[in-house]
Amino acid sequence: MSELLEVKDLSVSFDTPQGEAQAVRDVSFSLKSGEVLAVVGESGCGKSVLCKTVMKLLPPSAKIKSGSILVNGTDIIGYQERDMCKLRGKLFSMVFQDPMASLNPSIPVGKQVAEAVKIHQKGLSKKEIYKRAEELMRLTGIACPEEHMKWYPHQFSGGMRQRTVMAIALAGNPKIVFADEPTTALDVAVQAQILDMFKKLQKKLGMAVVFVTHDLGVAARIADRIAVMYAGKIVETGTAEEIFYDARHPYTLGLLRSLPMYAEPKGELYTIPGMPPSPLSLPKGDAFACRNEYALKIDYEEEPPMFCISDTHYAATWLLDKRAPKLPAPYR
């Protein structure tokens, strides 16, 4: 199967008054059509920036420093706003974290969905457009869409709003959907519903999804493959099974260990010591070294390359080098 989206050596920086903030560093990943990739990491590790970079939705202070973004083999890195407009919604679209803020408060939701339909399906009559919008809203699980279309966003609950945002995202039949923590702002019960609906739609429509989350549980529920990000880099990538049952990077292990299911009954939850480094001043060597209990001397000197574990499983840690000391597998 050919790659639908291929990102190579992508680096993105922000110009800030304090200097250059490296948000994304040398990130490479690929996505096949119909596949769900979860991007997991702490807040501020560059997950959202990564998605917004591919869609070119970054604020003007951000700069793409290097890399290429191949869509079906065509590099879109140099595309200007005009060209991107044609791709957005059709090739890829996005669902944002905060459903409250991502709908225009003064326009009825139905009209906002219809607007998206109108751009992508030229030549439809007004009636047909609204019919299609209604269909989309029903698809994403909004009850009585013909009635709810006339409502304003503030009359909707968080879940309904997020469903509307999804309907908008699906309006152009995109091949890729970037979901930027779509369930984070919702309460747990609604989270599960939305997630299931999302998964179902993904299967039904056969689109590829890049699902950004900081919640490994959510990732486990939805993802085929997982990429773990730390300080702007992908530190480990593999299939969901490989990540959950055979994690190699100490950071991934740390994340897994901090899940409540691994905690002793009534014991404290595990936490990774320390704080992620500031993107303004990244340390020499491996950015995770100072929080890593298995850190080697070389971790403070040189950044580890991606070591191949299997065809699909890669991790960036010196522990995988053949010269590294053998630790009891897998360092647990």
Next chain:
Amino acid sequence: MVRYRLLDGVKKVFLFLFSIFLLSAAVFFISRLAPGDPLVSYYGERVERMGIQERVWAEEKLGLKDSVWVQYIRWLGNAIRGEFGISYKYKMDVIEVIKGRIGNTLLLGGVGFCLVFLLALLLGIFCAWHENRMPDRIVCTLGTITSCIPEFWLSLLFIFIFSTNLKWLPGSGAYAVGKADDWGSRMEHLILPLTVLVVSHIWYYAYMVRNRILEETGTDYVLLAKAKGLNKRQIMFHHCLRNAIPSYLSMAAASVPHVLGGTYIVETVFSYPGIGTLSYESARYKDYNLLMLLSILSGAFVILCNMAVQKGAERDGR
């Protein structure tokens, strides 16, 4: 609900009348405290040749002999009956005097107001569109400069350049002598005052529009609109402007007094025969009755505008 509305309406009317009452009292007492001789505006230069007896007689005739309190109560009693007295200078009913002038001011103020707000909207959109790029920066700098120039100075400058030196446009009046019904002549006389009015007010509002729109473009829904494939023009006009305009309109209504004040100044410098010039004259020459009615009219207009804004804000359910 209906009852509540009614009660609210009664309250508003009462508040309005009370404000007008306070305003009239303030203007009445302050104008009498200010130095100057009201007899001059009635009798002109003859006052200088008047003997003491004549003066006393004249003051008695104009009702200026009594204490200020008595004068005010008498004025109030007459005013409630709709009699505002005569103008000392024009020696006719003040209502008639104002009637002859108000059309000119409405023309200048109305056209000026519409121009200021329309152009400010366009300029604001233009700046927001080119946010922080060259065109925006140039307009921002120019705007800040022009908005700092005092109106009277700009008026004088314009008169000096376009009227005195270049002789392109008339520098005073509302129409050429005997051409009150000639719209061409009126337009010609409007150009300079209007330009001053627009130049000195536009940036304040354009800048607000600009920032209001930029506030909108920074929100998440714009990001979603982009993500679904809308282009910049569609986002600007269908989304951002839609949310920015209601607050702009209420601001426009609230700023009527601001532009009105500007009109008065411009009128005075251009000797434009309107309410502004009249107000200035009446205050300068102590034409009490005229001054009272003018202040009350201007005050009532301003209060009504503010009330309308309030009402509008309550109505806007979004």
